[in-house]
Amino acid sequence: MTRQIRSIIVDDEQRHHDILGKMLETFCPNIELVGDAFSVDEAVALIQSEQPELVFLDIEMPEGNGFTLFDHFEEPAFEVIFTTAHDLYAINAIKYAALDYLLKPINIQELKNAVARAGKILAKLAPSREEEYQVLRENTKLQDRNYTKIALRSSEGIDFVEANRLLRVEANHVYSNFYLDNGKMIMVSKPLGDFEPLLESFNFFRVHKSHMVNLDHVEKYVKGKGGYLVLKDGSHVDVSVRKKEALLKKLV
Known part of the structure; x- marks a missing residue:
């Protein structure tokens, strides 16, 4: 029953x-x-x-x-x-x-x-x-704060992280991998698309179908067909050809 x-x-x-x-x-x-x-x-x-x-x-x-x-x-x-x-x-x-x-x-x-x-x-x-x-x-008072905590539910529990500590988010089928500035990775059981309109308010940009990047943590853009970004932790993230122009407008 x-x-x-x-x-x-x-x-x-x-x-x-x-x-x-x-x-x-x-x-x-x-x-x-x-x-x-x-x-x-x-x-x-x-x-x-x-x-x-x-x-x-x-x-x-x-x-x-x-x-x-x-x-x-x-x-x-x-x-x-x-x-x-x-x-x-x-x-x-x-x-x-x-x-x-x-x-x-x-x-x-x-x-x-x-x-x-x-x-x-x-x-x-x-x-x-x-x-x-x-x-x-706290999040309902966003207009009074520069950043706010995001609750990320994983298999281990709930992590509460400041949005400005997130470097990038990677799509992993129906999951999303959140990478922090301390090297930690948190896997959340929601697709990247669920987070896209939300993270954009924190200066994130979807540079590829599999990646959103915190533009505040971008160290360098390397030219190429689409090119790629180098983040503050040394990681490289490819940029899709169709996202390249919009990305460069945001970076300059």
Whole structure:
């Protein structure tokens, strides 16, 4: 028998409750909806009374940003799938903290994938995510900081690293290898494409289908058909022919 996941929907618009509720009923039968909330205050009360395992949380609500929900829980005992109709800034913060989000209008397959990932985490009785939520809180204040920590989930746990310490990110099939300035490499079970729009805000550039490079760590560009970059750690990264012109514009 499929394990049921006690869940709630938090959104200020009734139509979004109705749409998401129907999608979950139709395509995610393992989701058991135990309540609806239309504000952060209502969500806090509902979570305390119903103890859901999973919260579908809208970000932009008239009475308060959805992120403030975490201010009410010292150690959240639930997983979160964010929902939003816009706000790339907020999406960046979510992705850095390795949490899931769904962009409205919600895609059925993305919904199913997000629910499946949450189910796997819950089935393993994942340890406390308080540190991860703290990173999320910090990342929502990006405009006040030059850099912020990125939570990188690997098979060994979660590494919290400053973005300016990352030299490059290499695609490795469905994984991504993050290389730090101290020689450490962290393998994350997400494809490079998931990180591309996020890392660009930290002066990263995709120089090749298999590589994104932190331009702040570039020591030299060596000419060639596409050429290659030499980074501060001495590593060489090839540049694709089609990326060469755009790269040189950024470097000069």
